[in-house]
Amino acid sequence: MLILECPCCGVSGEETEFHAGGEAHLKRHSVGSTDDQFEEYLFMRENPHGVHFERWRHNNGCGKWFHAARCTTTLEVFGTYCAQTYEPPKEIKDAISARRPGWSWRNFS
Amino acid sequence: MFEAVSALQGASFNAGIAEVRELGLRGMITLRGDLTDKKLIKAVKGIAGRIPEPRTVALKDDDGAAWMSPDELLLMVPHADVLSTIETLNASLKGTxxxxANVSDARAVFEVFGPHAREVMAKLAPVDFSPDAFKMGMFRRSRLAQVPAAxxxxxxxAFTVVCFRSVAEYMFDLLSIAAQAGSEVDAL
Structure with a gap:
């Protein structure tokens, strides 16, 4: 069971109060993109054993989307942050580095 | 002209560890906008006395305002005053x-009261209801069993519970069963 803190309303709730929305930080390739880029956007997903970044929605609460950094192996949540960003903020990366030195995920590390 | 009635017309359950009753019609207005906007703050103060802090409810007699999300408030007024309140809001917020929106008839309101009210709520919601954690003035949106509620x-x-009208009967059954006689947990 994950315990997430919604960065929008500040409520700390357990998993069933939220809804998972898939991988975070996807580039939404569309008009003008190549077939390869579009395929990448549609189908190619990370399936890591460890650090992962996901979108979540506080659907039984404020209804807002946010991002969460967590470990898929231990279900440890490193932190949650605003969805209006292209990459995880420094404090989230630092929190992960403290727990999982040398981690990397797509272009982030 | 038809007469407005609440979903369960004041149903009540009082044969258990807490009493449950439907509170009947209550005027409710969803107000969305920039909660730091001066005009909006002034308009809400005119109704609820003050603008609620995040995750709290501001109550004044029968009226009130509850903080639903960073851009949404739930305004509560007597059922008969909803349309005039919306007109006032529309006039005072013009240009912002x-x-x-009038959501009065899309909601059902319940009260759970009695010494074991906290337990009844704690059986149904994934929320910490211990007296140290859930205090007067706090407002929480979550779920009760399978339906969203605030x-x-x-x-x-004495808890007030707001849910969608379409699940009013489910909510009443849920609260009544969680409050049935002999079901004390004494965990809080």
């Missing part, structure tokens, strides 16, 4: 980006 304490051991 906002929405004031709740706060009107006084110690």
């Amino acid at each position: 980006h906002f929405l004031a 709740f706060w304490m009107n006084e110690e051991d």
Whole structure:
């Protein structure tokens, strides 16, 4: 069971109060993109054993989307942050580095 | 002209460890907009006395305002005053980006009261209801069993629960069963 803190309303709730929305930080390739880029956007997903970044929605609460950094192996949540960003903020990366030195995920590390 | 009735017309359950009753019609307005906007703050103060802090409810007699999300408030007024309140809001917020929608008849309101009210709520919601964690004035949106709900304490051991009208009967059954006689947990 994950315990997430919604960065929008500040409520700390357990998993069933939220809804998972898939991988975070996807580039939404569309008009003008190549077939390869579009395929990448549609189908190619990370399936890591460890650090992962996901979108979540506080659907039984404020209804807002946010991002969460967590470990898929231990279900440890490193932190949650605003969805209006292209990459995880420094404090989230630092929190992960403290727990999982040398981690990397797509272009982030 | 037809007469408005609440979903369960004041149904009540009082044969258990806490009493449950439907509170009948209550005027409710969803107000969305920039909660830091001066015009909006002034308009809400005119109704609820003050603008609620995040995750709290501001109550004034029968009226009130509850903080639903960073851009949404739930305004509560007597059922008969909803349309006039919306007109007032529309007039006083003219020119700002906002929405004031009458949701009175889309909601059902319940009260759970009695010394075991906290336990009844704690059986149903994934929320910490211990007296140190859930206090007067706090407002929480979560779920009760399988349906979304919002709740706060009107006084110690008296919770008000707001849910969608379409699940009013489910909610009443849920609260009544969680409050059935002999079901004390004494965990809080």
